[in-house]
Amino acid sequence: MDSNNSTDKTNSKKQAMLNALADSQLPAHEREEILSLIDKDAELGGDLCEIYRIKDLIKTAYPLEDFSGKKYTGIFSKYANTIKIASYLLAFVFTLGTGYYIGNGKNQVKQENLTSTNAPLQKNKMIVFLSSSEPAKLTQALYKAETLAQQYQASNGEVYVVTSAEGIDLLNTKTTPFEQKIMDLSHQYPSLQFIACNNTLYQQKKAGNNIDLIADAKVVPSAVDFVAKHLKKGWQYIAI
């Protein structure tokens, strides 16, 4: 009985730490502790992926709306909706009376945005996204990344090659024909970075495929979250 209680306590402590890790709320020493536990226990890694999935879903389900066309009604706030309805009724009665249609554009469908603001476009910040392992696409992704890195070099621009799903093959030492090329590019262009999605790594691990990433690759918890955050900051995006 006591051992069951203590197991429950340990599990709930681990869950709390996983949540705090996903929310960037852990101090460094606890972060190290939970990361080493995740390394040893694939199930914990899966739980962490689940937390990221839930976070992504919630963000997707509640996009920010565009309020630029709406006015703050100040002291009439309590009666805002009543005033709105009354004014629509008045407009309707007026329309009936005069036979004219007024209020063009009032019925425009509001655009649903996933971005918080229309961040200014960063002309020299680009994400090259790869989700396929087709050899032609791997080559194309590298060619694009190199060309962009060359173009942006003078203006301190940045290029991220983000790989997810089968695209992870580009950064897998066991499957990529471009390991040396990627190392060379990374050294030649410090602003060019290669990114792997941890969700994909976990799924592959679960399926029995342990991926050995090339040394210069960086891992982010979720490619979706990573790309969405950069798009919000005004980065541009090419899908290969």
Next chain:
Amino acid sequence: MLKIFYKKKLERKLSEIRPRLYRLAISWCSDAMLADDLVQETLNKALLKHSQLKDFDLLNSWVFKILHNCWMQHLRSKKPSLDIDNIELLSNHSPEKQLSEMHIVDRVRKAVEMLPLNQRQVITLVDLEDNSYQQVSEILDIPIGTVMSRLSRARNQLKNRLIGVSIEQHSKTTPKTNQNTNRHLQRLV
């Protein structure tokens, strides 16, 4: 003169934060008109009580706390009522319902609505607004340990209710969202 500048700055900041307040309000009450009213009332109170804000860097937490208070006040004043249109029949397998369930936004929102209110507030303050646990604790006036346990319970419940739901499904079934962002989501997963 300084007061005028301060008030202008506050109005500008409140105007910027308004979409985020609305998103939070709708995630708590699931009613667009009520959310609009709550936001208006929050902005109104923020302008009237601006002298209570000691540090401008804490504006977001302060305004979220006002929103929370307005929402609590609304719940307290609300008479118990049941809208028959909101009752979902368990045996309803209509095509409309099935279609609706295909939409990830609906499914996630429904799952969030089913959470107890106190868990719903914690998870939305953390996941939508990226508030720290300390900030959430101050906004809702609860200990940090309670924030963590409510968050953990909320995520566990959502995990169970949203098995198999991924953003990939969203990209296939909801063409309404911003096209540029949606395009990358379609390619991502």
